[in-house]
Amino acid sequence: MKPTGEFIHVPDPEHPGWHTWQINDDARFNAHALGKMLLRQEGERSARLRLLDVTAHHSNLMGSVHGGVTLALIDVALFATIFAILGADAAGAVTLDLHNQFLGTGQIGRPLDVISEVMKETRRFVFLRGTVEQGDHLVANFNGTLRKPSVR
Numbered sequence: 001m002k003p004t005g006e007f008i009h010v011p012d013p014e015h016p017g018w019h020t021w022q023i024n025d026d027a028r029f030n031a032h033a034l035g036k037m038l039l040r041q042e043g044e045r046s047a048r049l050r051l052l053d054v055t056a057h058h059s060n061l062m063g064s065v066h067g068g069v070t071l072a073l074i075d076v077a078l079f080a081t082i083f084a085i086l087g088a089d090a091a092g093a094v095t096l097d098l099h100n101q102f103l104g105t106g107q108i109g110r111p112l113d114v115i116s117e118v119m120k121e122t123r124r125f126v127f128l129r130g131t132v133e134q135g136d137h138l139v140a141n142f143n144g145t146l147r148k149p150s151v152r
Contacts, residue, residue: 092149
């Protein structure tokens with residue numbers, strides 16, 4: 001995985017086998033709304049993004065993970081996956097669509113993982129699919145399309 005100027009992506013000493021996935025600017029959405037995330041490649045075409053500390057900050061009125069948090073984490077995972085798997089410019093890509101199905105409830109106090117797989121890459125687009133999990137518990141599944149950045 002190559003370094004990038006927009007993200008802090010270095011081995012995490014507290015979590016062997018994982019790398020950080022943080023935006024350099026703490027005032028931006030990812031850092032402010034989500035918090036500490038870790039990334040690792042899993043196989044040739046897949047990556048796992050983990051929201052490490054799932055707290056009351058991420059909850060809805062029922063005390064579960066808010067659906068908006070889950071969707072935001074999926075969106076971030078799409079970008080992290082194209083970076084990890086394709087070495088693509090994640091900062092310049094754009095989400096074109098994201099289709100999601102909630103299958104279960106995310107729980108506060110447990111890491112939330114998004115496992116994303118690159119299904120197809122063309123000159124301009126990347127098609128992905130995946131799941132959101134907490135341990136053996138399936139929270140959601142999804143598919144999405146990213147448009148690669150325009151040549152600058």
